[in-house]
Amino acid sequence: MNVTSVDIEKCMLELLARRATTASICPSDVARALLGDETGWRALMPSIRQVAARLACEERILITQGGARLDPESSIHGPIRLRRGPRFVASE
Structure with a gap:
């Protein structure tokens, strides 16, 4: 599965x-919610942190x-x- 930053953002906001x-x-x-196998989800972690940083800059989440x-x-x-940050809005 090819996971995009949009997939990550949507999943992150849904979990929150x-x-x-x-x-x-x-x-x-x-x-883990996006990729169940250990090798897959571990490889995804840098992208997860990148999306989290962007959303934190927008104050949608807090790190x-x-x-x-x-x-x-x-x-x-x-x-x-x-x-959740002060501007948190659940994904649609």
């Missing part, structure tokens, strides 16, 4: 929409690490979580 307003998801939740909000335009390393 299904959770409580204050809940978060792991980027790997998005990857957090250890509970602290991260700047999406900075270099982000290590485990992160994704939450």
